[in-house]
Amino acid sequence: MTGSCFAERLEHYLPLTEKERTALARLEDSERSFRRGTVIRRENDRAHEIFVLRSGWMYSYALLDDGSRQILRLHFPGDLVGTSGGAFIDASDSLAALTDVKLCPFEKGALRVLFEEHPRLAALLFVITQAERVSLTDRLASLGRTSARSRVAALLLDTIDRLRVMKRDIGQSFHLPLTQEEIGDATGLTSVHVNRMMRVLVEDGLISRNNSTITINDERRLAQVANYINRYAELDTSWLPAPR
Amino acid sequence: MTGSCFAERLEHYLPLTEKERTALARLEDSERSFRRGTVIRRENDRAHEIFVLRSGWMYSYALLDDGSRQILRLHFPGDLVGTSGGAFIDASDSLAALTDVKLCPFEKGALRVLFEEHPRLAALLFVITQAERVSLTDRLASLGRTSARSRVAALLLDTIDRLRVMKRDIGQSFHLPLTQEEIGDATGLTSVHVNRMMRVLVEDGLISRNNSTITINDERRLAQVANYINRYAELDTSWLPAPR
DNA sequence: CGTCGAGTTGACATAATTCAAGTAAGGTGG
């Protein structure tokens, strides 16, 4: 067992070789812990590091001139976080911890080794990045063209499906450590309206709530309401190079 | 001269070796032309091909159950189009030609060669994909948290800056071959409201219009209105492997 | 010359926001 969280994530898509596992494990040589609420990196900070999220939830966000905030993406264990550092010198977004988290930072230069010595891993990384890109386009359609109720529903479904990648057996319930304000910042709504939409979803029998635990009662119908498609279930890895 | 459009695009970020140029040229071995308005690929079609856009403008879009459309991204000459095919067996979005276009389709398997034999190109591809991802998050913030006027302004700025990557010298004017309905589908607005917002931008002296030619009169102030940041000017390629 | 698609404008409808007030829950210090 390598103990690499990112390798574990990748193995859900593709069995890895021992060498590949070792290479990935190196990305997680150092681990740091942060408390709930900590801002790990701010927009325009130097972005020399990328992170593997080992445990806990994070989110990346942008602050606008008028003070409003857009949550760009939630991050779950096994995710690579702060990847925009791969493209820019300075961070394009901010990173914060939603719960207590454990993070493994690595210099972006470490990616060089992956591309040079492990073309298959590099290609898999590319595949995953594309899947993330598609997930963002799904949210774009959600914010641009669907109702408040749909957007909230889509957030819930997206969350549970992403959790399922690492934990297949979570069933229909999960703990959602987001305030309604944060849900609003993710969906482009106000906290007040999120509150009302959650209520509506409950009244429609689509979900139940218990403190911050969400249960999805009718996943098919909720997906219909949300115009939601699960993109995480399967990736096309057929074109990848052979392991080296 | 290789004649590779994609290579030309990449050279704006990094000088390439002769071998790299040759490898990229292979992606453009075959060229096909499509008329304005043609749907090149539909969501859920088999996505075995990726395209290099050689000339003309395209867009990718999603259709929702209620018949509304979200334009996910505009594509310009030098762009790789349909890249989600790299991650999924079936297309996650549809592709259409906004003007007459010339496209070079290649099998996604062709990427394998890039990852195996040209790690630097593969890494550069990764960098560009990350930049696209960030561009999408910018739009997410735009749709989620800014006014209709801002969103339209952001579309115009994003367009001109992306055109500038390939043609530095276009100045402040460009031809925008989008109907107001299409602008609306890109910004999450109705064509009627786009019309009004364009008018407001003109009245504010920020832009001028002449048929479908847009002139940006006060780019700095427009960027402020739009909450817009140009992400295309520079990428961090410092960490890339050496050319092989 | 007539038709069609795009742009324009006005009147009205509505989804979501804002403001405000109050409740519930959890954390902390005395």
Next chain:
DNA sequence: CCACCTTACTTGAATTATGTCAACTCGACG
């Protein structure tokens, strides 16, 4: 362990940005 304070959640009423519907203009094209 209680009293207090803070933070999140809830709900109602008023406001506003954007959407809807409809009519009209204009230019392109056949």
